Amino acid sequence: MPLFKTNPEAYKPRLVSIGPFHRYANHLKPMEAHKLLYLKDFLDRSESEPTICLEEYVGAMTKLENKARQCYSENIQLKTKDEFAKMMLIDGCFILELILKTNYPDEHRRPDDPIMKATWMSTVIKCDLILLENQLPLDVLRHLYQLFTQNSKSKYGVLDTLISNFFQDLVAHPQINHISENQFRHFPIVQKFFLPANKVEEEAEEPSIPKKTEASTSVLEEADDVEAKLEKYSQAKHLLHFVRELLLPSPPKKTEASTQRSWAWLDGVMRWVWRVQPRDPKRNPDEDTFVCIHCATELGEANVNFKKEDPEKTHLLNMTFKNKELKIPTIKIQDGTESLLRNLIAFEQYCDHEDRPITSYASFMDDLINSTKDVALLEENGIIENLLGEPKDVTKLFNALLKEVTIGKDDFSSVRRALVDHYKNPWHKSIASLKHNYFNTPWAFIACFAALLLFLLTVVQTICSILSLK
Incomplete structure (x- = not known):
């Protein structure tokens, strides 16, 4: 794109290559060894029994390859046939391990890890992960994390929460609160990906209807809010898109959305009855006209x-x-x-x-x-x-x-x-004119004040002269 030419360095990774576009850049090759170390650290974290082996991760990435390739606008040509799946596995596990190390710095800490020891290094890598041409499909990260947790509730929490906390120093935003055990049952999205299948079936077969109390109402409202955020972030295509969603407003609660739909339906009926052209409630007739403001x-x-x-x-x-x-x-x-x-x-x-x-x-x-x-x-x-x-x-x-x-x-x-x-x-x-022309500097203010004082003294002197003549 032409805008890349305005400041090319702002779009190029400085330490780590993610995805295919900068894979063979010479200045990024030293980080490839650290990616492999992080892959080993990630595999050593396995929470499942039996432990997921490397071959199973490779098989999962191979099955996901065609879908992942479609996420890129260009036809990806790498040096070997299986290099794309290998890239997804190494880059994806590197990102997940980096996120876990940042969220849980005291776990699996290696004394010879330069990324976690040098703050500047982790900060630069974090910036590299949000470059448009340095992305991996977020579905790859989700797939790896699901395989890592075996679709069960992980002690590390929900992946979206981990990613949100990971970028909190770059993006000021309200964090997604850590989801508690009591809130878990209210989240269909979370149940689908993070609860064991038998537990979900039990919940479906024997639904419990708790008494409506102030505490339960609060939990349900919080559950709706967190679920809305999780659903919003689940639409993100990659980490840059995820960060963009963090900066944008949270989606409205379900009650608000349903109320808006009800009024929209009623508005449509009334306009059909009176043969009135439909209007877009979000559209301002003057919104297409760009207006410049003062500094x-x-x-x-x-x-x-x-x-x-x-x-x-x-x-x-x-x-x-x-x-x-x-x-x-x-x-x-x-x-x-x-x-x-x-x-x-x-x-x-x-x-x-x-x-x-x-x-x-x-x-x-x-x-x-x-x-x-x-x-x-x-x-x-x-x-x-x-x-x-x-x-x-x-x-x-x-x-x-x-x-x-x-x-x-x-x-x-x-x-x-x-x-x-x-x-x-x-x-x-x-x-504004008065301030800009006469009070823009301390000396201008002093000059104006002196002129005003001189004018007042002249008026007083004139009045005194008139009175003395009488």
């Missing part, structure tokens, strides 16, 4: 107050503007942030889908940030946590993200229009 400092001069949203209680895209207050979740800008955003944007471009929320977010932040003053203002209000160093680096990052990118539908059109309407207000516009 953060200019909005601040127009009495727009910036306030951070807690990223642990919301999602990255939850921006609101109400009562002169623009709320934006905090984003941590660090070494892997540009690569993450660029690959998420590339994924949305590649999917050719109308909804491109990460692209819309990058566009919104690009409009807000025109200079280092804008970065400083957003830092001061806790919206940006800059770990790169200089504000100019953050400015450069956001101003270069959208080159060769098609934005499409804007997810923040309502917020943009509210900000534009606020800025166009004559009173706010006058205040």
Whole structure:
């Protein structure tokens, strides 16, 4: 894609190759030996009896090969016939073992493991795992994990939870809580993959109807919430797609979704009766018109107050503007942030889908940030946590993200229009002009204050002169 040319290094792995596209890169070959060590560590963890042998994993990957090949847009040609299945096994087990070592650092720890000993190394590898051209189908990881646990409830927990925790330092999001034994029966998806078959059948044959108490209602509500998240993450195609889902809003609860469907059905009936054309309730007639907003400092001069949203209680895209207050979740800008955003944007471009929320977010932040003053203002209000160093680096990052990118539908059109309407207000516009032209520096403020004081003294002197003549 053309956007790869804007910053090629942001799309290339630095330490580890996953999948076929960078498999033969010379600078990634040293990591192949560590992959084999991690494969051995993963096989040594086996929870099942009898232990699953290497040949069974190879057989499973061979059966999955044709389906996995279809996940790639290009025809994959490797050096040998069985190399694709071998690649899936080694790369998949490497990822799973790395995730398990990160979630359970005290287990199966080898003193000579450089990946876990050097924080920088594990961080770089984590960034490599979310590159668009460095992916393995997530079905491969799920298949390996199911084989590893033998479809039984693992002591390590649900794979989606492990992946979510693995990426928590790169993505600020509410974690999926660890699923307890009492909650397990309420999750059909979890039952299918993580409970023994005989236990599921027992649950189906002898259903128990517990008394409805406040505690059981709370558990059921939490179960619905976790199940919705698990179902959402189960649609992810690969780890980059999974991370994108972590950043997006959680799906509505079943009760809310069913209520919306009921109203939609009633709306359709009424419109059929009155022969009215159907409407799309999500569509704003002006949403296709892109509106540019002023930068953060200019909005601040127009009495727009910036306030951070807690990223642990919301999602990255939850921006609101109400009562002169623009709320934006905090984003941590660090070494892997540009690569993450660029690959998420590339994924949305590649999917050719109308909804491109990460692209819309990058566009919104690009409009807000025109200079280092804008970065400083957003830092001061806790919206940006800059770990790169200089504000100019953050400015450069956001101003270069959208080159060769098609934005499409804007997810923040309502917020943009509210900000534009606020800025166009004559009173706010006058205040902004006054601040920008006369109070933009301390010296300008002092000069204006001195001029005002001189004017007042002149008026007082004139009045005193008139009174003395009388």
